[in-house]
Amino acid sequence: MNILHLSAECYPVAKVGGLGDVVGALPKYQNKLGIYASVVLPFYDRKFTQENALEQVYLGSAELGQKTFDFEVLKETHDVLGFPLYLIKIPGLLDRSEVYSYPDETEQFVAYQIAVLEWVIKTNFKVDVFHCHDHHSGLVPFLIQHSRKFNALTRVASVCTIHNGQYQGWMGWNKFYYLPEVDLSQTGLLDWGGCINPLAAAVKCCWAYTTVSPSYLEELKVNSNGLEFLFELEQHKGIGIINGIDTDVWDPATDAMIVSNYNQTNIKLGKEANKIAICEEFNLDAKKPLVTFIGRMVLEKGADKLAELIEECLSQFKNEVSFLILGSGDKVIEEEINNLKLADCAVVIGYNEALSHRIYASADFILMPSRVEPCGLNQLYALKYGTVPIVRSTGGLKDSVIDFDEENGYGIRFEELELTQMIQAVKRAIDLFKNQKKLNQLRQLMMGLDFSWDQSAQQYINLYANLISKKNDSI
Numbered sequence: 357m358n359i360l361h362l363s364a365e366c367y368p369v370a371k372v373g374g375l376g377d378v379v380g381a382l383p384k385y386q387n388k389l390g391i392y393a394s395v396v397l398p399f400y401d402r403k404f405t406q407e408n409a410l411e412q413v414y415l416g417s418a419e420l421g422q423k424t425f426d427f428e429v430l431k432e433t434h435d436v437l438g439f440p441l442y443l444i445k446i447p448g449l450l451d452r453s454e455v456y457s458y459p460d461e462t463e464q465f466v467a468y469q470i471a472v473l474e475w476v477i478k479t480n481f482k483v484d485v486f487h488c489h490d491h492h493s494g495l496v497p498f499l500i501q502h503s504r505k506f507n508a509l510t511r512v513a514s515v516c517t518i519h520n521g522q523y524q525g526w527m528g529w530n531k532f533y534y535l536p537e538v539d540l541s542q543t544g545l546l547d548w549g550g551c552i553n554p555l556a557a558a559v560k561c562c563w564a565y566t567t568v569s570p571s572y573l574e575e576l577k578v579n580s581n582g583l584e585f586l587f588e589l590e591q592h593k594g595i596g597i598i599n600g601i602d603t604d605v606w607d608p609a610t611d612a613m614i615v616s617n618y619n620q621t622n623i624k625l626g627k628e629a630n631k632i633a634i635c636e637e638f639n640l641d642a643k644k645p646l647v648t649f650i651g652r653m654v655l656e657k658g659a660d661k662l663a664e665l666i667e668e669c670l671s672q673f674k675n676e677v678s679f680l681i682l683g684s685g686d687k688v689i690e691e692e693i694n695n696l697k698l699a700d701c702a703v704v705i706g707y708n709e710a711l712s713h714r715i716y717a718s719a720d721f722i723l724m725p726s727r728v729e730p731c732g733l734n735q736l737y738a739l740k741y742g743t744v745p746i747v748r749s750t751g752g753l754k755d756s757v758i759d760f761d762e763e764n765g766y767g768i769r770f771e772e773l774e775l776t777q778m779i780q781a782v783k784r785a786i787d788l789f790k791n792q793k794k795l796n797q798l799r800q801l802m803m804g805l806d807f808s809w810d811q812s813a814q815q816y817i818n819l820y821a822n823l824i825s826k827k828n829d830s831i
């Protein structure tokens with residue numbers, strides 16, 4: 357079975373958030389399970405592409421509207437990631453350093469998708485399933501069905517995974533001419549709310565779509581930035597598969613980025629050593645419970661509530677708790693948090709992968725007050741590192757964290773994004789920290805949980821197999 361993953365991100369080539377983590381891991385685990393999974397990304401001029409051997413496997417050209425563009429397909433020579441990695445390089449369009457936020461992003465991602473399909477057809481690259489991640493490759497299921505140019509691929513299955521339904525890749529109909537000739541009777545499939553909506557088109561045209569947790573599958577029907585009705589209509593094609601974690605990268609026993617490695621048996625000492633080091637670095641008191649937040653500072657993550665919460669906690673629970681915050685995103689939120697000049701609170705604005713590992717290993721608690729959380733990887737990493745998650749009960753957080761007051765529970769949950777509930781959750785963390793025996797029992801329990809990719813990777817494989825066998829039945 358040959359699967360081609362299409363994505364804008366893939367760790368460690370290019371990661372902005374959790375999409376990168378998933379696409380950097382899932383294909384590796386799928387290959388271990390005996391299928392042949394590859395990834396095709398836009399080319400980025402970054403550390404990974406500068407430092408690894410890349411060979412040209414295809415040189416071609418295609419049209420974006422009236423313009424012809426040349427493109428190269430490069431393959432990373434040694435499969436260092438555990439799967440074949442292909443990169444689409446288009447001079448002047450896909451050869452830059454950043455992943456997102458260029459003014460011609462639409463042109464970038466449309467050209468990427470056209471180039472991928474062109475390359476697959478011209479080289480007879482064997483694909484049984486196009487696995488499209490988020491809106492950046494959302495036009496592919498439509499194009500292979502309704503564009504004559506790609507009709508050699510009509511019978512290739514397509515699966516679309518929604519990591520984040522809030523972003524949909526909207527483009528005006530004035531850019532319709534970027535697409536190759538398509539069946540004009542089918543253009544309604546591209547439309548949602550009067551513009552071309554690649555995520556909506558993917559959901560309508562794919563053979564199956566998945567969400568990154570079962571709860572998120574349900575939530576999209578009531579909260580998906582305008583697509584609620586669509587998710588209701590197409591629910592028969594939907595399935596929720598929770599993300600896993602890549603234990604080659606995220607394991608405190610082997611993690612080369614942390615100060616002191618540890619496992620379930622020496623967790624107390626291990627966490628202590630990491631905590632002492634980080635508290636020294638950030639001038640915090642290692643004797644106090646350390647609560648962290650790591651992530652994108654955006655409304656989705658509830659980051660706008662952090663500044664007020666920290667101020668309140670440090671005033672109500674004076675000298676009883678400390679905070680270490682790492683993130684970047686919305687400039688207003690960044691500034692609000694960065695302006696907190698308080699003892700017992702350290703803030704790092706920016707993206708720092710190595711620091712994030714050190715924080716997972718040293719913090720006692722990780723706060724995730726998300727408004728929306730399709731899966732959430734931070735809580736899964738935290739569990740693996742024996743760090744108690746404090747989460748709002750939503751999406752994947754609800755599916756992966758059981759409150760420690762419940763049977764076999766280990767985390768702290770609250771329902772509403774409301775200051776009093778959040779303060780109460782932090783208070784429970786402080787009380788738990790005072791009971792070191794209980795805290796260590798919970799740490800042992802958390803570290804023993806299995807959120808590895810093995811099971812979820814298999815669920816995707818079962819889905820592909822189902823789709824392929826249905827296709828064969830229908831021939």
Ligand SMILES: Nc1ncnc2c1ncn2[C@@H]1O[C@H](COP(=O)(O)OP(=O)(O)O[C@H]2O[C@H](CO)[C@@H](O)[C@H](O)[C@H]2O)[C@@H](O)[C@H]1O
Nearest residue numbers: 373374375519651683706707708709712729730731732733
């Ligand atoms: N400033 C910073 N420095 C270092 N590391 C940082 C960082 N900010 C974030 N990270 C890292 O980025 C990742 C974020 O993971 P999330 O699951 O929160 O992803 P995100 O919301 O981007 O993705 C979407 O896709 C993923 C994958 O499906 C879903 O889990 C999620 O719910 C959904 O919103 C983690 O590895 C985290 O450690």
